[in-house]
Amino acid sequence: MDREREREFGSSSKTKSSVSNANSFPGISKLETHTGVQSLYYSFHVSSSCSDLGGSPRVNVTRLDTGVSYYSRVSAGSDRGFGPSIARTSDPSSTPASGQSKVGEGSEDEGGAPIAPYGPPGNLPAVSLEHVDASHLRLTFKQAAPTNGAAVASYDIAWGLSAGNGAQHVATLVPDYSVQMIEAAVWEGGFNPSAKFALTLGDFQGAFTDPLGGYDENDFRTLVSIQDGTNNLTRVAPNATNGAGSAELYKSIPRGAFLQVGGQEFRVCLSTVVEDVGAFDAAHLPLCRVDAPFEPAYYHGRGYASVLERVPAFVLDTAAGSAMDLGVGDSFLQTFFGPFEALEVNNLTSVLQRGDYIRIGHPTEGRTFRVSTDPSRDFNASHLPLGDVDDASVEVSVLVGDIVSATYEKQVLHFFGDPKDLNKTSGVGGYRLLFGNERTETTNAGGVMRSKRGPANDWGRGCLVWDGTAAALEEELETLVGIDDVAVTREMDASGGNVTYTITFHGALVRGDVPQLTITDVGTDGCEPFLNASTYVKTYSQENPVAYKDYTLEPSFLPLYKVQTTAELGYDATAADMKAAVETLTAACTVDVSRELAGTGYTWAVTFGQTPFGRPLEAIFTNAYEFTGAVQMPTLRVYALSTTTLATPKTGVSYSASVAVVNVHGQKSEPQGASPLALQASDQLPGAPLHVLVDAMAHDELAAQWSPPADTGTIG
Numbered sequence: 037m038d039r040e041r042e043r044e045f046g047s048s049s050k051t052k053s054s055v056s057n058a059n060s061f062p063g064i065s066k067l068e069t070h071t072g073v074q075s076l077y078y079s080f081h082v083s084s085s086c087s088d089l090g091g092s093p094r095v096n097v098t099r100l101d102t103g104v105s106y107y108s109r110v111s112a113g114s115d116r117g118f119g120p121s122i123a124r125t126s127d128p129s130s131t132p133a134s135g136q137s138k139v140g141e142g143s144e145d146e147g148g149a150p151i152a153p154y155g156p157p158g159n160l161p162a163v164s165l166e167h168v169d170a171s172h173l174r175l176t177f178k179q180a181a182p183t184n185g186a187a188v189a190s191y192d193i194a195w196g197l198s199a200g201n202g203a204q205h206v207a208t209l210v211p212d213y214s215v216q217m218i219e220a221a222v223w224e225g226g227f228n229p230s231a232k233f234a235l236t237l238g239d240f241q242g243a244f245t246d247p248l249g250g251y252d253e254n255d256f257r258t259l260v261s262i263q264d265g266t267n268n269l270t271r272v273a274p275n276a277t278n279g280a281g282s283a284e285l286y287k288s289i290p291r292g293a294f295l296q297v298g299g300q301e302f303r304v305c306l307s308t309v310v311e312d313v314g315a316f317d318a319a320h321l322p323l324c325r326v327d328a329p330f331e332p333a334y335y336h337g338r339g340y341a342s343v344l345e346r347v348p349a350f351v352l353d354t355a356a357g358s359a360m361d362l363g364v365g366d367s368f369l370q371t372f373f374g375p376f377e378a379l380e381v382n383n384l385t386s387v388l389q390r391g392d393y394i395r396i397g398h399p400t401e402g403r404t405f406r407v408s409t410d411p412s413r414d415f416n417a418s419h420l421p422l423g424d425v426d427d428a429s430v431e432v433s434v435l436v437g438d439i440v441s442a443t444y445e446k447q448v449l450h451f452f453g454d455p456k457d458l459n460k461t462s463g464v465g466g467y468r469l470l471f472g473n474e475r476t477e478t479t480n481a482g483g484v485m486r487s488k489r490g491p492a493n494d495w496g497r498g499c500l501v502w503d504g505t506a507a508a509l510e511e512e513l514e515t516l517v518g519i520d521d522v523a524v525t526r527e528m529d530a531s532g533g534n535v536t537y538t539i540t541f542h543g544a545l546v547r548g549d550v551p552q553l554t555i556t557d558v559g560t561d562g563c564e565p566f567l568n569a570s571t572y573v574k575t576y577s578q579e580n581p582v583a584y585k586d587y588t589l590e591p592s593f594l595p596l597y598k599v600q601t602t603a604e605l606g607y608d609a610t611a612a613d614m615k616a617a618v619e620t621l622t623a624a625c626t627v628d629v630s631r632e633l634a635g636t637g638y639t640w641a642v643t644f645g646q647t648p649f650g651r652p653l654e655a656i657f658t659n660a661y662e663f664t665g666a667v668q669m670p671t672l673r674v675y676a677l678s679t680t681t682l683a684t685p686k687t688g689v690s691y692s693a694s695v696a697v698v699n700v701h702g703q704k705s706e707p708q709g710a711s712p713l714a715l716q717a718s719d720q721l722p723g724a725p726l727h728v729l730v731d732a733m734a735h736d737e738l739a740a741q742w743s744p745p746a747d748t749g750t751i752g
Contacts, residue, residue, distance in 0.1 A: 102184045105150035154185030156704050157697040165693055165710040169749055170719045172681050175693050175710060179211055179676040186699040187211075194707060195682050195693035198714035207680065213653040214644050215677045218614075220607055221637035225667025231607040233663040233672055237623040237654045240399040240597040242354035244296040249283025256281040258288070261345045262297060262323075264337030267305075268314045269297060269321040272346050280346070284318035287373050287380055289351055290358030291316065292329055292441040293595040294399070297349040298341060303329040306443050308375075308590060316375065329441065353622075354399060356596040357382035359420075362396070362442070363549030367433045368413075369396070369420040374443075374593045383417040384596075390415060391428050391661030393599040397440035402597065405432065409661055428661075439548035442594035447553050449509075449537040450585050451502045457581035458533035465582055466499030466563030471516055472551035476500065478515045481508060482564050499563035502582050503528070503535045513539065513553075520545040538589065548592045555584045599657075607638070607663065607670070614640050623647065623654055637670065641677070690714035723747035 100106060163177040175193060188211055196204040218235075220227075249258030252274075258281035259272040274282035289295060292306045305313040305324035313332050314322035325333040337343060359369040359382070371382040388394065390409045395402040407415060408423035408431065415421055424430040449469075452458075466482020468475050477497035481504055500512055506526035513522050521543030527536045541550050559565040566581050602617035609617075615629040628643040647653055660672045684691050692714050694707035723745035733739045 100153050102153050102155050102182075105152045107150050152185045154701055156702045157184055157186075157188055157699050158182035159704070159708055160695060160697060163693075163695050163708055163710040165691075165712060165715045167715070167718060167720050168681060168747060169717065170687065171684055171717055173684055173691060173693070173715055173717055174679060174681055175695070176677065176679045177695055178217075179678050181697045183699060184701070186701055188697055188699055190698045191678065192696040192698055192703070192707070193680065193682075193693065194696075195691055197686065198690040198692040205682070207682075209678060209680060211676070212678060213655055213676045215679070216642045216644075216656050217675055217677050218640040218642065218656065218658075219634065219637065219673045219675075220639075220663075220670060221635060222665040222670035223636055223668065225665055227607040227637075227670060228664040228666050231662065231664050231670065232604040233607070234604050234659045235602045235618060235621075236393060236599045236657050236659070237618075237621050238393070238657055239600045239621060239623040239654065240354050240393075240395045240402075240404075241622075242352040242399070242597075242600055243622045244294075244301075244350040245353045246351050246355070248295065248349040248351050249281055249285065249288040252281040252283055254281070257348050258283040258285070259346045260285075260297065260349050261343070261347070262335045263344075264342040265334050267302075267323040267332040267334050269295075269323055269349065271319040285321050286316050286318060286375065286378070289321070289355070290373065290593055290595045291443050292397070292593075293355055293358075294326070294352050295321070295323070295349055296351075298335060298337070298344050298347065300335060301326055302333050305332065306330050306441065308443055308446070352399065352597070354597045354600055356384060356387060356394065356598040358593045358595050359396065360593050361549040361591045362434060362439060362594060364436050364439070365433050366549070367422050367431050369394075369422065369596070371418050371420055371596075372593075374591075376588075376590050381418050382596075384420060384598075385415065385417060388420075388598055389659070389661060391423075391659040392601065393425070393657065393659075394420070395597045395599070396434075396438065397442060397594045399597045402440055403434075403438040434548075436545065439592075439594065442548050442592045443590070444540050444542045445546070445548070445550055445588065445592045446590040447539045447541075448587055448589045449539070449553065449555060450534070450587075451536075451582050452532075452534040452585075453581055453583050455532045461566040461581055462503060462533070463501060464564060465502045465559055465566040466557075467502060467555050467559070467584070468497070468499055468557040468561075468563060469513070470551075470554040470556050471513075472518055474516045474518060475556070476512050476516065479508060479512050483562055497562060499557065501564070502558075502584075503533075506537065509537055509539075518545065518551075519543065522546070548594070552588060553586055555586050558582075558584065601659065604662070609638075609640075611640065614642065618642060623651060684717040688716070690716045720747065720749035722749040 097106075097108075158181050160181045161178045163175065166174050166176070168174050173195075175195070177191075179188070179191075181188065191209040191211075193207040193209060194204060220233075247257045248260070251257055254276050256276070256279050258274075259279075261270050261272055262268070269285070271283075271285055272280045274280055289304055291304050291308075293304050295302050295304060302323040303326055305316070305322040306329040307313045307322075307324070308316070310316075313324060313330075314320065316322055323333050323335070325331050335344070357371065358373055360372040360374065360376075360379075361370055371384055373380040373382050388407050390407050392407050393404055394407060395404045397403075404425055406423040406425055406428040408421035409428040410421070410423070410431065413421035413431070422432055422434075424432045468477065475497075476499075479500055480498040482499035482501035483497075500509060506524040509526075510522055510524040513519050513524070519541070523540045523542060525538045525540075527538075528534070539553065541547075557563045600621050600623070602620060605613060605617055609631075611629040611631040614631070615627055618624050618627050618629070624644060625648055626645045628645075630641045632639050632641075642656070644653055655676065656674045658672050658674060663670060663672050682691070682693060693710040695710070696703045696707035725742040725745050727741075727743040729741045731739045731741075
């Protein structure tokens with residue numbers, strides 16, 4: 037049976053597929069393939085099927101965007117419909133057998149490993165050649181070539197005599213952000229008078245400049261104390277007379293966040309086990325290692341500083357509180373401060389605006405999102421919608437591996453009842469657990485007719501026993517596809533017989549919010565009934581002699597970080613305004629800025645000097661959510677400008693130059709020629725002087741100072 041099916045996953049219908057050798061197994065009549073740019077949120081689609089052709093099934097998906105990562109799923113179908121789908125793995129040869137895949141290796145619970153169509157970089161927007169002096173030319177180009185799936189590694193420059201009979205000169209440039217251009221333009225109606233934008237250098241790391249707890253209602257800072265050799269930071273008792281602030285520590289900084297005290301850097305422990313790391317409450321913070329936030333780190337005092345008393349602690353100026361219960365597939369953040377028993381809203385609406393950048397979990401290792409600019413998606417005190425980094429209006433979701441530096445979720449299974457009823461059925465009575473769309477079925481400790489299979493015992497699926505060991509429950513949970521690692525503890529009430537299991541989800545596949553474990557099939561559907569079930573008198577509230585409940589004890593929390601952002605700049609900001617704004621960013625020390633009127637807008641050239649702490653220069657990003665025009669939306673573009681001087685040793689002849697853009701996949705077949713095609717070096721007028729300063733010296737005297745121009749026009 038040959039037929040083709042198509043399913044819509046979003047607004048785009050761009051992808052196509054062709055299928056060959058789709059079925060070499062009896063009974064399978066078709067295959068269905070879904071391909072999309074977001075795991076669990078497919079915005080592209082393709083689904084195809086064909087009849088029994090033999091050989092290995094293959095699908096060719098076409099009309100994709102080069103360099104964009106795509107996720108794929110495949111399901112087999114017959115006349116009865118389609119079975120479960122499986123996602124692409126990072127190694128096709130390791131695709132697990134049906135029903136055996138783990139999350140992260142292609143299960144129903146996530147999108148598998150992405151893959152991008154790739155190729156050499158595209159062309160540069162323009163390459164120009166201009167005079168410098170009698171023996172040099174200048175080559176200039178915008179570093180704005182499409183990367184096509186891999187970052188640009190180098191720009192290979194070649195130049196020589198235009199006649200082609202001279203020695204060829206070559207040089208290699210690497211991407212460089214020393215000079216960045218910001219272009220603002222509108223083609224009709226002009227700018228809205230209130231149009232404004234902000235800039236960032238992508239710095240989420242920031243600096244320890246914000247006092248822990250800020251300032252209270254009396255304008256006092258919260259003060260802390262710590263002793264040499266301890267990892268517990270203690271708040272000084274609030275005292276308006278002595279100037280000690282009253283901020284609650286656990287509402288001021290989340291677990292996993294960075295903190296500095298006494299010149300030493302720590303992280304607030306991610307572990308919630310008080311016996312291991314110490315208390316996390318209004319008056320105490322447990323300190324852990326920066327590189328291992330589950331391991332305690334100790335303050336090392338020296339001399340007079342062996343005990344710090346009544347000192348401020350500092351947090352990163354990019355810290356943005358925390359989010360709760362973030363899970364794979366979520367496209368929004370629930371912004372709350374923990375712990376769970378004392379939740380408080382983490383209102384970011386006064387800190388962030390739509391279009392701003394935010395990073396989850398870690399300031400350098402976390403994934404970056406933007407606050408959605410789609411007005412139909414709520415952005416309020418406890419709900420932050422996630423948008424794509426390149427286009428904040430596009431909804432995106434959290435993927436496996438995105439949830440880093442998060443606390444572990446803890447869930448509880450509690451079995452209880454009248455002590456005499458529990459004692460009568462000790463060791464007898466089975467149940468299963470649901471976890472998402474999976475159900476436990478391996479162990480037979482609590483099952484009946486263990487050696488038989490059939491409908492009478494639910495086809496031999498195993499059961500747990502209600503008061504079994506912690507090790508047995510842990511082993512059973514780790515047989516599930518969606519769970520790679522958990523820790524289980526067991527407590528039993530010696531007098532009453534109640535049993536409580538606490539499950540801590542700490543595997544890589546169960547970070548963040550996970551499905552609630554749900555107790556099911558208690559004493560039925562092949563699970564062993566309780567010994568006294570036949571004589572037990574059922575009550576309105578309790579069906580079996582052993583009652584049960586399941587719940588989340590501690591949801592997961594993870595810290596958030598906002599990017600350092602300049603103050604808002606008007607569409608016609610002066611060069612001085614731009615300079616002052618950029619120099620407020622930690623990632624920039626000093627910059628020189630010039631502004632030119634360019635067509636229907638402005639162009640600012642930002643030239644960076646040294647960077648602080650030896651950090652590499654980063655590209656400028658913009659938030660143009662409030663950058664509007666009177667009639668149409670203006671454009672706001674940023675690109676790095678690369679300039680190099682080419683020596684032209686022969687006089688009186690013309691030279692040509694070209695640039696090849698290279699990534700790991702190579703370069704296009706032909707380098708890109710500069711314009712004009714040929715140019716002869718010659719003496720020029722000197723350029724404008726730099727850094728002109730004029731000071732008043734007396735009532736009739738001024739002093740002028742300047743630096744020589746960058747271009748003298750001649751070597752002499």
